């Protein structure tokens with residue numbers, strides 16, 4: 001595949017009236033923050049592993065809070081483990097313009113997924129806090145925890161806490177059985193008071209999230225700013241296949257119930273769900289084969305994967321197709337196949353008004369934009385349950401993400417943060433007028 005070169009951002013054109021009266025982010029400060037945060041959880045072989053509720057994420061929280069303090073802002077950890085950053089002179093009771101993303105990574109991930117949105121939000125808050133302008137919304141930056149769910153299988157844990165959809169009666173534990181309660185307490189949260197992390201309806205006037213695109217479309221089009229239209233829905237599933245273990249040398253081929261052979265066909269069948277158009281994408285990302293011995297026919301296999309689509313109905317249809325495929329493979333290979341849905345997040349459109357504000361902000365900066373859906377999940381889609389949402393995308397080099405090679409041109413990171421700033425300022429100004437969000 002030939003990859004088009006990264007396009008330099010369109011130079012900032014000063015419109016009539018004098019652009020420079022409007023504030024800009026401090027690009028060097030933003031890029032330094034990104035570089036420093038990337039050291040936390042950095043692997044000697046490249047990439048970053050900073051899973052939520054591990055000492056690495058604790059260090060990231062401490063780093064972010066220190067950065068906020070140095071900018072004369074107030075930072076605290078809420079009951080769900082999110083870092084919430086406000087200006088010192090915030091007016092009590094004013095609805096927030098919430099901005100942020102997450103600081104946890106996948107295993108061997110990159111330095112920008114989530115981290116960029118958090119540091120861009122902090123940068124925007126820092127610039128707005130230094131100004132003396134009366135605003136109708138209080139800018140607040142947030143770093144959500146456990147968006148990726150690399151260790152504790154509750155994606156969007158932090159944003160669910162903010163949306164008030166975490167169940168305090170559940171016993172939350174990691175895949176290897178670690179209880180969440182003490183590790184959340186170590187991070188500064190409190191599982192027994194998790195409901196207190198929720199923001200009341202109306203207390204968030206708008207939510208804006210800057211993020212790398214994580215796909216190839218902006219780079220291919222040579223466009224520096226993406227305006228997100230819809231965030232994908234996602235169903236995660238577990239597929240357990242039970243066959244029969246026995247001697248790999250003596251068991252005739254016709255007498256076998258090889259769970260891994262059946263699983264291999266299941267992997268291809270999952271891929272085919274997307275290839276045949278049932279859903280946008282479908283992936284099996286985890287395989288556990290037992291007893292995992294070279295001379296034993298695998299008796300049990302667990303596959304874990306996901307299907308994604310921009311339509312909830314299509315997701316439902318693909319789930320049904322997956323169940324049919326599982327039955328068919330069970331019959332064909334004389335194994336028992338069980339599929340279980342382990343999670344479902346609905347596709348969510350962004351809010352019209354916020355899309356337009358992002359487009360206008362980019363246009364004022366002389367930047368071309370492109371409307372596009374997000375194939376990745378984002379905290380924004382959970383915050384959408386209680387507030388209007390908007391998202392700003394910047395290009396990803398070669399479209400790569402969830403991998404050490406994840407990268408974006410530094411200038412594009414800075415211009416994306418400038419778009420966030422300008423959109424944030426516009427919303428905070430508009431909110432001084434009654435009925436602004438319609």
Ligand code: GLV
Nearest residue numbers: 148375376377378
């Ligand atoms: C979030 O990173 C996702 O998997 O979409």
Ligand code: MN
Nearest residue numbers: 106113148402
């Ligand atoms: Mn991610």
Ligand code: MN
Nearest residue numbers: 113114377378
């Ligand atoms: Mn992300």
